């Protein structure tokens with residue numbers, strides 16, 4: 456079973472690619488998380504698979520995102536005792552593999568290794584996302600690695616990460632969450648069309664629509680899905696995101712374009728597609 460968490464689509468894309476080789480059940484942790492918040496008595500907490508469990512998610516502060524960690528620790532994994540991790544990142548996954556091994560230990564599962572794959576940077580609250588063509592090139596160059604990870608999982612081999620992760624002290628991660636992981640600076644501009652795409656997508660159910668506009672509720676995980684997916688590019692995070700390109704990769708490999716450029720592309724290379732399904 457492949458369980459993926461994604462903010463802006465990179466990890467969903469990686470999970471889908473991986474599944475071309477694993478041919479397994481694909482489960483969206485985002486959907487499961489929302490269900491646990493919105494309908495906790497009918498949500499799923501136990502996952503059964505004869506094949507190994509594979510967790511695909513982004514890297515947050517050189518680590519497994521806390522929201523994913525909490526999800527895994529609140530879940531039960533039945534039948535297979537093996538768990539793999541595939542982390543997408545903008546540049547480095549640091550010590551995420553170490554944390555993944557600890558999570559498996561707590562869950563009494565066998566840690567079968569972690570792989571890191573570089574995908575386009577999505578963290579526009581702090582950095583910049585690559586331009587569409589560059590993003591396509593980055594994603595294309597990730598494909599052979601994802602394929603090799605898939606082959607190793609199918610062969611039931613232990614995965615040794617090819618990235619060299621440096622150790623990140625706990626206080627760095629703690630202060631990252633304290634100072635950067637919050638929603639206090641999110642606001643919406645007048646061009647918001649009130650479509651509620653942000654609220655419907657938010658994995659932590661942190662956005663409520665009031666008077667047709669989104670309002671953040673104080674338990675944000677900074678996944679960037681709201682700011683990335685907004686069709687009007689109406690969401691900002693303080694002054695940091697002003698005039699920056701938004702990044703969102705749809706399930707079919709298409710990138711989101713800003714409203715003014717959203718016309719039918721004349722050629723394949725203009726489309727920002729990684730592949731056409």
Ligand SMILES: Cc1cc2nc3c(=O)[nH]c(=O)nc-3n(C[C@H](O)[C@H](O)[C@H](O)COP(=O)(O)O)c2cc1C
Pocket residue numbers: 460461462463464465466467512513514515516517518543544545546547548574575576577578676677678679
């Ligand atoms: C809050 C946050 C923290 C991040 N921290 C890191 C990091 O420590 N190292 C890194 O290489 N990329 C980091 N990134 C970039 C993402 O891991 C990367 O773009 C990932 O592919 C996004 O996946 P997604 O689209 O599935 O959410 C961070 C992104 C966010 C939103």
